[in-house]
Amino acid sequence: MSDEDRTRADPGAGDAPPKHRSGVGTFGQTRALLRRVARFRRRRRWAVEGAAVLACLVVLVAYLGSRSDPEPGDGQGGHSGDVTAGAARSPGLPATDGRTGEAGPAMPGLRPRQRPPSPEPTPSASAPAPPPPSPEASALSVTQAEMPAEVDLTAVGARDWMHWGERGGTSTVRKRAGSGEIADEGGAGRRVGWDGNQEHVRWSDGSSQRSASDSSNGVYTCGAGNGFRLAVVGSGESRTVQLYAGTWMARGRLDARLSTGGPVRSAVLEDPYTGKSAQFTVRFTVPKDAKLLLTWTVEKVFTSHCGNVGLQAVAVR
Template sequence: MLEALAAFVCLAALVAYLGSERHDTPREENAVLPVAPTGRPVLPPPGGSQPSAVTPGLNPRQRPPSPSPSPSRPAVPPTLTVSQSDVPARVDLSAVGTVDWVQWGHLGARTPVRKRHGSGDIRDEGGRGERQSYDNNPEEYAWRDGTPTAAVSGTLSGVYTCDRGSGFTLAVAANGQLRTVHLYAGLWMARGRLDLRISGGGPASTLRMEDPHTARTADFTIRFRAAPGAKLLLSWTVEESLGDCGNVSLQAVALR
């Protein structure tokens, strides 16, 4: 009797439990997969995260093409021309040397006068022989923007050096543009030789001037072009002395 009662109680408890159990309604998946430009759906990567948006017209990781490099300009070959003419009775260095100028002799053999705030492109490279100053040049030189002498209305000064092989060596820096150099030089009872060349294997030229009896001067006008870093090299020397202390002289150089 007791066993039958226990079985009935267990059966009643089981029925009550089954009647109270609820099942959740299955959840519908409404997520829509993105579609690639090919028409196929894009599957999510491992881990379940959604793929990033695709930029229209570009595949993933595709970059716009880089622009083509501009063609480099060919290097301009160096040029060099020289002409010779008489020196005017008065040379205004401030007007002729708008970029730079140098005058020798006014302050003695060792101290030239330069253009104040000039480019510094004219360089005195020395030369062979002892320099002497003088003040009886056939032409006069004037300036109004010099240093250490600010202004001079007219000086007949210059420097000279005697005997064969002696002379002056100068240089003018190039900047890639056409430049004009005026070399004011002379001689006395000598044959002078002017050698010009562009550094680095550029063109070269040679001129000669001679007077066996007295003094002579000239304006050597040089036009040249070379790449920045190159130089116009000038050498004015006594090729042959034709008298006692036959010499070459140097008055000024102007650059424009």
Template sequence: MAEEPAAPTGARSPSTRGTRRRGSARHRSYLRPEQPSGSPATSRAARRSARAGRRRRYAMEALAAFAGLLALVAFVGWWSEPARQEPPQPGGLPAVVGRPSLPGPVPTALAVPGLRPRERPPSPSPSAGPPSPAPVAVPTTLTVSQADIPDTVHLTETGRRDWMHWGLGGAGGTVRKRDGTGELRDLGGRGDRSGWDGNQELFRWRDGAPVKSVEATAEGVYVCGTGNGFQLAVAADGQPRTATVYLGVWMARGRLDLRSSDGGPSRTVRLEERHTSRSAQVTIRFQAPEGTRLLLSWTVEETFTPHCGNVGLQAVALR
């Protein structure tokens, strides 16, 4: 067998060259100095990383706080929103501010989770108030008495509510209480009235109209003939009242009929004198419902002379 020629001394085989290069590389890596774990570069990197983490955490917390603040501001604005003012009502009435109203069928805003929607109190129902008590029915009462007329009658004292006098200055002269109640009414009557000044009694007053005061007068009026006479009325107010009528006859019989306009009790009084004149005061105590009237009819029932038998009237007073 022939021997292989020996490789030249200066020549290198490929495997040998690669092995050396790798060994050189390994040798160089072994020679690179390694930095210890506690070196300043490593500490700075750790601090930078920690600061970056804290900044991210702070940013997230700030973002969450800002979002919560926005939600709080929106909630407060929604809660304190003023109620809508309604337009003026017909008839010139002012609009009611903040009037409670019932919720509509469709919600106008989304409900916030965890929050109760604003509640409005229900509209108060109108109240008619307690029923007024029923008026008490006033029974009609009527009593009559007759007496002689005093020598002098002071109409201001006896007619504290109202009074009337006839005949001052003639048949058409009528004086009544100034600022009186007006409850006494002269309704006229049948026959022609005449004036005379021969009454046995005197009348006086100090609060009259159109004549303010008179110290003493004997005047009055009269009507002749059967069936003729006077018609008077006294307005009732539901309270007990007293009316006094001053009247007379001359050679006749007079009839005074009293009745209430509501169909209540009635009374009749007669005064008679066949040969001369006679006078009397008739006191009437009555009570009747408000709005009714006491009606008085003073007429000649019978005469005893062909020369104008009559009934006379001087005054009436109410208290």
């Protein structure tokens, strides 16, 4: 058999390798090379992206550090919130530092975002507060009770006393060697003497009439708005005044006040059908030479025939 025939019969015979084997080897090498190139490109992209992220972080940290650092000349640390809050706040509303949201005039020598120094507060010179008044300096009270059937003016008026009507509407009797603290300051209406009081008074140390044992005398005045004005001079010490008075078919009103000011203390005595008497007790304290002022007036009448208020005596102890 010839060599050509042997070759056809045995394709694997001979030294030359099959042609398809060399093609397979070249294709495998190409795929490996492509994988290496892809991995290289992927790693390079990661490196570039990482470097970019790192650079961004560095820039951000540097930017935040520059925003939080205090600027020179700013006594308080400058904050970015100052600008934002000022921009968002409506004009005219107070800012957190006491200024309005509107921009004020620029001051020379100041860098941006610097505030001018606040002016020093000017101390206000205020007058010292006056001391509170002493309670004793303005003490005043009025109480009312039924008048006793008999009153001894010498006993109850240890300092001073005064009696009206012993010899008519203008007649008065005072305590002999008394303090003279009681003053009759007049009053509206005509005074009329009266000798029919149910309550009686007596005394043993009078000045114009030395004594009386059973006096029912007094004075009265008719008509709404008429009455008596009396005063008692103070001495800085507590004083007690007894006022013996009455009404007839009328309402009488006693008002007590101090010449130094303060509230008015009042008491009312009323009987629309007949006569009625009362003992008013007034306790007061005023500085020396200040006065207790008393008004005893007809507030209302219940008859067309001379509804009135009457006055018998006043005593001070």
